[in-house]
Each structure stands twice: as C-alpha cells, then as structure tokens.
Amino acid sequence: MQPKFRLTEYKALLYRLLLSYLFYFVARVLFFAFNTNLLAVDDPGTLLKLCYYGIAFDTAALMYINVLFIVLSILPLTINTRPAYQKGLSILYFVTNLLAYATSFIDIIYYRFSQVRSTKATLDVVSQESNKEALAGHFAWAYWYIIAIYFLCCVLWVWLYRRVKIKPVNVKPGLAYFASSVAVLLITIALVIGGIRGDFKHSTRPINMVDAYKHVTVPNQGDVVLNTPFAIFRTLNSNNFKLQHFTDDAYIDTNIKPVKQYNSHPTAKPNVVIIILESMAREYWGSMNRGTAIPGFKSYTPFLDSLSDNSLIFTNAYANGRQSIHGMSSVLAGIPSFQTAFTSSPYAKQKIASIVSVCDSLGYQTSFFHGAANGSMGFQGFGSILGFKNYYGRTEYNNDKDFDGIWGIWDEQFFQFMGKTLGTQKQPFMATLFTLSSHDPYQLPDKYKKRFAGGPLPIHKTVQYSDNALRLFFNYAKAQPWFSNTIFVITADHTSQTHYPEYSKEINRFAVPILFYSANPAYGLKGRRTDLASQMDIYPSLADLIGYNKPFRSWGRSLISNLSAETPRVINSTGNIYQFMQGSYTYLFDGKTITGIFAAADKGLEENLVTGQLTPEMQKGMMDCKAFIQDYADRVVNKKLNASR
Numbered sequence: 001m002q003p004k005f006r007l008t009e010y011k012a013l014l015y016r017l018l019l020s021y022l023f024y025f026v027a028r029v030l031f032f033a034f035n036t037n038l039l040a041v042d043d044p045g046t047l048l049k050l051c052y053y054g055i056a057f058d059t060a061a062l063m064y065i066n067v068l069f070i071v072l073s074i075l076p077l078t079i080n081t082r083p084a085y086q087k088g089l090s091i092l093y094f095v096t097n098l099l100a101y102a103t104s105f106i107d108i109i110y111y112r113f114s115q116v117r118s119t120k121a122t123l124d125v126v127s128q129e130s131n132k133e134a135l136a137g138h139f140a141w142a143y144w145y146i147i148a149i150y151f152l153c154c155v156l157w158v159w160l161y162r163r164v165k166i167k168p169v170n171v172k173p174g175l176a177y178f179a180s181s182v183a184v185l186l187i188t189i190a191l192v193i194g195g196i197r198g199d200f201k202h203s204t205r206p207i208n209m210v211d212a213y214k215h216v217t218v219p220n221q222g223d224v225v226l227n228t229p230f231a232i233f234r235t236l237n238s239n240n241f242k243l244q245h246f247t248d249d250a251y252i253d254t255n256i257k258p259v260k261q262y263n264s265h266p267t268a269k270p271n272v273v274i275i276i277l278e279s280m281a282r283e284y285w286g287s288m289n290r291g292t293a294i295p296g297f298k299s300y301t302p303f304l305d306s307l308s309d310n311s312l313i314f315t316n317a318y319a320n321g322r323q324s325i326h327g328m329s330s331v332l333a334g335i336p337s338f339q340t341a342f343t344s345s346p347y348a349k350q351k352i353a354s355i356v357s358v359c360d361s362l363g364y365q366t367s368f369f370h371g372a373a374n375g376s377m378g379f380q381g382f383g384s385i386l387g388f389k390n391y392y393g394r395t396e397y398n399n400d401k402d403f404d405g406i407w408g409i410w411d412e413q414f415f416q417f418m419g420k421t422l423g424t425q426k427q428p429f430m431a432t433l434f435t436l437s438s439h440d441p442y443q444l445p446d447k448y449k450k451r452f453a454g455g456p457l458p459i460h461k462t463v464q465y466s467d468n469a470l471r472l473f474f475n476y477a478k479a480q481p482w483f484s485n486t487i488f489v490i491t492a493d494h495t496s497q498t499h500y501p502e503y504s505k506e507i508n509r510f511a512v513p514i515l516f517y518s519a520n521p522a523y524g525l526k527g528r529r530t531d532l533a534s535q536m537d538i539y540p541s542l543a544d545l546i547g548y549n550k551p552f553r554s555w556g557r558s559l560i561s562n563l564s565a566e567t568p569r570v571i572n573s574t575g576n577i578y579q580f581m582q583g584s585y586t587y588l589f590d591g592k593t594i595t596g597i598f599a600a601a602d603k604g605l606e607e608n609l610v611t612g613q614l615t616p617e618m619q620k621g622m623m624d625c626k627a628f629i630q631d632y633a634d635r636v637v638n639k640k641l642n643a644s645r
Helices: 003-034 044-074 083-114 120-127 132-142 144-161 175-197 209-215 219-225 228-235 249-255 302-308 324-333 355-361 376-386 411-422 459-477 535-545 616-637
Strands: 271-277 312-314 365-370 390-392 429-434 486-492 514-518 527-529 569-573 578-582 585-589 594-599
Touching: 003 044, 003 083, 003 144, 003 175, 003 219, 044 083, 044 175, 044 209, 044 219, 044 228, 083 144, 083 228, 120 228, 132 144, 209 219, 209 228, 249 616, 271 324, 271 355, 271 535, 302 459, 302 514, 324 355, 324 376, 324 429, 324 486, 324 535, 355 365, 355 429, 355 535, 365 376, 365 411, 376 390, 390 411, 411 429, 411 459, 486 535, 514 535, 569 616, 578 616, 585 616, 594 616
Parallel strands: 271 429, 271 486, 312 527, 365 390, 365 429
Antiparallel strands: 312 514, 486 514, 569 578, 578 585, 585 594
C-alpha cells in the first residue's frame, strides 16, 4: 500500500469529526430555542456569532471525547481498513460521543432552573439524591419530546456516519508507509493538544469556562457559546476556592467587615423559625411587587401578601446562589456559593459560625425539617456540620400516605408536622423548614387540582398550594403558646421559572423575597424596605434579634440594626462570573478583571460603563468586590469560617 492510499482514511476521519461539529451546532441551536427568554439574544446574526465563538469550546470538548478514536484511526498499523477494526472504531465513536452529547440535551431543560451550564458540581448534587430512579422516570415522562429529539439526532448522526465507508485494502508495509503515517500521527497529536487548549498561542492555561464571556455583551449569552460536555470536563478536577491577593487585611477589615458584633438585649430569648420556600421567587409575590408597574401583574401568594402587611419585608433582596443547597448555606451560615457549591467542596467539613452555632451557644433547641428522603439534597449532611441537634425528614414523618410520589411529603402535612413537633420542644428553639412542593414536576394533591388553577407557568399552581400550606400552618401556630414569642423568617432558596420580562433580566434572576414576622411588637418587625439585601443578611440579623453580643464571622449585615458602618451589598455568581452589587452600581468580575460596571437600575446589564471614566465610587466598588472574594477564599480554604476575628 502506498502512502497516498491512507488519504481515504484521513478524509473519513475528518468527515466523522465534522459530523460531531454539526451535531454540536444543532444542540446549541436547540438549547437557544428552548431557552430564548433567558439568553438575551435578539437576532439571528448574534446567535450565529455566538455559535462561531462556540467552535473553540466545541473543539476542546470533542478532542477530549475523541482523542482515543482519533489516535486509533491513524495509528501506523496494517489492519486499519479491515471491517472488524472499523466496526470497533465506530462503536468507540458512538459510545463516547452520544453519551457526552446527551448532557447537552439534559441542559436544554435543566438550564431554565439552574441558569448555568451543568458542571461537576451539578453531578455532585445529583449524586446526593436517594430517589434518582423516580426523578429520572418523571423527567423522562415530562420531557419526552427532548428525548425524542435527542434520539432523532442520534439516528441521523449514525446514518450520516455510515454514508462514508473505508474499503479494506491489503497493506504492503514499507518505510514510506510508516514514515508518512508517523508524521501524520505526530501532526494530529499536536492539533489535538492545540484543540484541547483552545489555541496554539503560548498560554499559561487552556481555555476555561470564563473565556466564553469575553465574547459577549450580556453574561448569559456566554452559556450559548459554551457546551455542556466542555463545562463538565473543565470542572472535573477544578478547585474554585483559590487563594488570591488583591489588597491587605486592613482594607478588608475596614471595608468588608467580615466580623460583626451587635448589642441588643431582648427581654426574653425569642424562638426562631426559618422557612425556606422551594423556588419561591420574588416574582410570584404580590406584596414584593407593589409599585413595580409590571403590566398585567398577578400575585399567586394571597396569604404571604396579607402576612407582609404586618411584617418587615425586603423588596430588593437577592439569592447568593443558584441551587437549593446554595440557599441553605447562604441563609443559615451566610456563605454564598459561586462556581462551586461550598457544601460540595472539600472545605465544607470544618467548624462554621452560623445561626445554628449562635443558637446552640445560647441554649436553643435546634432542628432542621425537610420532607424528602433523609439525605436528599445534601441537607442532612450539611445540617450535621452546622450542628443541628435534630433532623426531621421523610423517615421521621413515617407516613408515606402523604408522599407526593416524587420528592417527599406534601408541604401542607409537613408544615403541620413541624408545628406539632415544635410544641414538644423546650423553648427557646430554632427550627428551619425547607419546603419541596413548589418544585418541578409541580404536582398538586388531588383535592386541590381544581382549586389552584395557577397561571401561565406550571409553577404558579404549586406556589398557590404552598402559600395555602403556610396559611394553614400559621392558623395552627397562632393557637400555640410558643407563637407569641417567635420570630419567623420566610425566604426562597433560589428563583425558578419566569413569566414577566422584568424578572428575566440577568440580575433579577436572583430576585428572592425576604420577610421577618413576629406577633410580638417588641421586635419592631414591620415595614417595607428597598435597600439591598440578600440571603446572607438573614443570619446576622437573627443573631442581632436574639441578643448574641459576641463577635462572629459574617459577610452579611444586620438588617435590623441597619448600621451606617455596614454597607448594603449583594454578591452571587452566574457560575463563572461574580455579580457584586453595592451602592449605585453592579460589578461583574471574572476572577481577575472587572469586566463590567452597570448602573444599579440596569438589571438587564445593557450599558457597560467600564470603559468610561471611573468615579471614586466605582473604583471603591471594584476594590470592595475583589476584597470580598479574597476574604471569602481565605476563610474557606484556611478553615476560618468559625473565626471571630
């Protein structure tokens, strides 16, 4: 066989790789088509431009997936064209490619909930679920059309692959054959390495997820540039808790104030009940949207709206994470989650200052309630790290006639279970309940299917149901002796489906409600506040309210004392870009550079001011953002989350 005869093999290899690019393009277009309202792409030209930039990320993913296939296709052997060898190559090609390809289709649906491309952190969350089979069955049924499209693409991919076949050729080994084959192999290996790295330039690192955002004007467009296999590969061995140095400790102590201390003296230690409502975005609450002038706005929370009239509510509040477990660490310990959930990191197992540790030190009985299977979402494990004395899950409820068939015990029954359980506990107590019924698949008990009609989004009817479950719980609690001296906090873990364009804007995708209520007027928990607030402010606010007067670690501030020395701020992450809100501006930070500065009112991040003249406030905001990230990493990595200095 002469060297030129291998051209057929090389052409076939190129064709097969081009097929991979074609179907990654199809997946990207489908990802956009099913999530158009979340991606801020207004015209076909922008979409095509994002697809073009995505080629580099597709190349990296495809080189990871196909490196063995590529090498085996061009090894200087004499059996490459034999039918058995080619059949083995095709099996390898489709097993690796179609498995990886499936993750992009999963993200077509999952993105509307997570609003970030899936990564290893997503896999970690899924691995902690005890009812994976039931969830998989439900999602397969609910989103059958995505599975159908996926299999259609797979069938078409296999059919196109088979259009080009390599005929068997008898090879007569010779120096020219092996020399040319080795040369092609070495060149190909160099090209594969360049593809994995993203280019052939002299660079200290391969392209990463954050590089997708240098091509876009609106952060979420970066998720169109990315693909899911790339996001998973790039985070398999990543450590997103890296020590950084932007400023000195004196600046951090003065401007970030990571250690707080208050001086309140309640006449009696109040009970505390924290209710974290699954997916209960601010968008669904009427009381949180009064005066917003959203055309055609409808509330789905009549009870919470009425409760708000006698509560202290924050209508400009935001989540510090994107997933349920992020919400738990943010609300209870004031620890936000950025690229990776803190609770899924190697640093989670350490002593952590939190509202749990504060209450424990003051003699409180502490309990965590979640109606799912024990261990679901990682709540039980992290609750143990925080120091909860009691955990109540589906096991402790011990009555599966109230099981919803997917997640756990219906909210209505589990709220009542918590109320009765608290009645048996010694006061003061601190309890946290994490609800579950307003989660996909958005099911209702049979008796409520006609009563709660919902609205344009599937979640609306389960929001109505959970709101009613809260109403029934409060009706029960009002008659209990512990109610009059109990502080209730109600918030959401994260946002979910959006209907109104205002809440599809980048910043408002983190918009959650925060409500403080007590029947005891001594706590002064009434009013409507519009200053910046976030989940990580809840822990220091409660420490202040219950009279904890020692220094403690907290990046949040007391919303109760509202001290002038404590700057209102919010920080969260799209998964790759930090979003830091403070004063008049929102800052975008990629871990090295401030890539965007936007007016606080610009929730859609439409007008980037970073290239203009930077005011003193902007310059300070940029440094405060970096200082926050520096202190966050230092305290997490060096295990100083329990430090009081």
